[in-house]
Amino acid sequence: MPKRPDEPTRRRKVWSLSMRVPMPPRHLRLPVWALTSATVVVVLIGAAVGVALLSGAAMTSETTRSSLNERATGLGNGLRHRAHASGLKIGAAAQPTALAGNEGYRTVLSREFDSVTSENQLKWDIIEPSRGLFDWSSADALIGFAEANGQSVRGHTLVWHDALPGWLANGSFSPEELRNLLRDHIHAVVGRYKGRVDAWDVVNEAVADNGGRLRRSPWMDALGPGYIADALRWAHEADPAARLYINDYAVEAANMKSDALYNIAAGLRRDGVPLHGVGFQSHLALGADLTTLGANLRRFADLGLDVAITEMDVRLPLPATAAQHAEQADLYTRVLQACLAVERCVSYTVWGFTDRYSWVPYAYPGWGDACLFDGDYQPKPAYLQLRRMLVDSPRR
Numbered sequence: 001m002p003k004r005p006d007e008p009t010r011r012r013k014v015w016s017l018s019m020r021v022p023m024p025p026r027h028l029r030l031p032v033w034a035l036t037s038a039t040v041v042v043v044l045i046g047a048a049v050g051v052a053l054l055s056g057a058a059m060t061s062e063t064t065r066s067s068l069n070e071r072a073t074g075l076g077n078g079l080r081h082r083a084h085a086s087g088l089k090i091g092a093a094a095q096p097t098a099l100a101g102n103e104g105y106r107t108v109l110s111r112e113f114d115s116v117t118s119e120n121q122l123k124w125d126i127i128e129p130s131r132g133l134f135d136w137s138s139a140d141a142l143i144g145f146a147e148a149n150g151q152s153v154r155g156h157t158l159v160w161h162d163a164l165p166g167w168l169a170n171g172s173f174s175p176e177e178l179r180n181l182l183r184d185h186i187h188a189v190v191g192r193y194k195g196r197v198d199a200w201d202v203v204n205e206a207v208a209d210n211g212g213r214l215r216r217s218p219w220m221d222a223l224g225p226g227y228i229a230d231a232l233r234w235a236h237e238a239d240p241a242a243r244l245y246i247n248d249y250a251v252e253a254a255n256m257k258s259d260a261l262y263n264i265a266a267g268l269r270r271d272g273v274p275l276h277g278v279g280f281q282s283h284l285a286l287g288a289d290l291t292t293l294g295a296n297l298r299r300f301a302d303l304g305l306d307v308a309i310t311e312m313d314v315r316l317p318l319p320a321t322a323a324q325h326a327e328q329a330d331l332y333t334r335v336l337q338a339c340l341a342v343e344r345c346v347s348y349t350v351w352g353f354t355d356r357y358s359w360v361p362y363a364y365p366g367w368g369d370a371c372l373f374d375g376d377y378q379p380k381p382a383y384l385q386l387r388r389m390l391v392d393s394p395r396r
């Protein structure tokens with residue numbers, strides 16, 4: 001507060017010990033050395049008590065904070081922390097629009113998952129919508145988010161029959177031109193994110209649904225079955241450290257389709273092609289037969305490959321009942337159990353974590369409710385059951 005002009009300048013008295021404490025009569029005064037050591041002892045005891053109180057307070061506040069957090073969210077440490085002991089990465093596919101515009105989405109994605117997959121950001125139709133015109137923005141945003149939140153990245157996907165930009169899907173190219181386009185695309189995308197994408201779904205859904213042959217696609221029609229090995233080699237040239245996968249759906253059980261995938265993987269390994277893993281998408285519905293999933297994962301692992309659950313979700317008929325949510329929880333849990341039981345099952349990724357942004361309602365009208373969290377980011381029985389499982393029975 002400023003001093004008034006007429007106010008005399010007064011020296012501010014400095015408080016000192018002698019001014020306030022009356023001295024005892026001499027015969028009661030202790031020698032200086034005793035006073036000093038007594039003071040030191042008092043100070044040390046005081047310090048010890050202070051530290052205890054502070055740490056207790058810190059503990060209390062920490063405990064309070066975490067219990068508040070636990071109470072507030074009811075979720076405390078997310079799946080990523082509970083899976084840490086088992087060495088398993090718990091992942092989620094991240095939707096570009098949600099990631100860009102929704103704080104609640106980002107909060108749950110960073111709290112629960114230590115791996116993110118580009119749901120669409122790295123597909124050809126997003127990356128190069130017009131020939132030679134690249135849009136890296138949503139991919140850059142996803143990978144930047146992952147790096148800021150200590151998450152690894154699964155790049156999805158380099159070679160697929162779907163999500164092709166119109167100029168490519170409808171263009172007419174010679175086999176040589178198409179081969180050059182594919183090679184340059186893989187080199188450009190993998191090269192741009194060299195060292196920042198841990199694993200790539202290099203070839204997606206190469207096997208035909210009847211399992212008897214490779215799926216028809218612009219790549220298969222123009223380049224023949226060798227396009228798979230070529231794509232893996234080109235990706236490896238662009239980033240030798242990245243783990244390279246082939247990824248497919250309806251291959252979770254031992255069946256004709258998974259047999260075909262197995263033969264492809266075995267052939268690639270035999271030929272020394274840089275294949276490091278196989279992704280099992282695991283888009284399930286109630287009643288899915290998981291009895292052979294464990295043995296199926298294991299036979300791929302026995303080829304010297306990593307295996308991964310890459311797109312897990314369980315669609316329900318709407319509106320779903322409590323019993324259907326319970327069955328959904330069992331399916332999520334049994335897939336996790338099968339993964340934990342196979343040492344080389346390195347990640348368990350859900351395809352979107354909230355019903356708010358799930359692909360299912362668009363692909364299966366009348367179905368949905370497929371994710372671990374509802375549209376308001378509230379956990380569902382499947383989420384809670386996974387949490388319990390990750391604590392009760394980490395990887396054997």
Ligand code: G3I
Pocket residue numbers: 119120123156162163204249281311359363
């Ligand atoms: O972003 C555009 C938007 O601008 C436009 O208005 C709107 C309507 O045309 O389309 C939007 O793009 C859509 C995109 O998802 C982003 O939402 C595409 O049309 C739509 O085809 C695309 O669907 C994706 C689909 O793959 C095809 O790429 C789904 O989100 C995605 O979940 C789905 O994921 C696939 C995996 O890649 C492979 N395994 C199966 C899985 C489910 O189909």
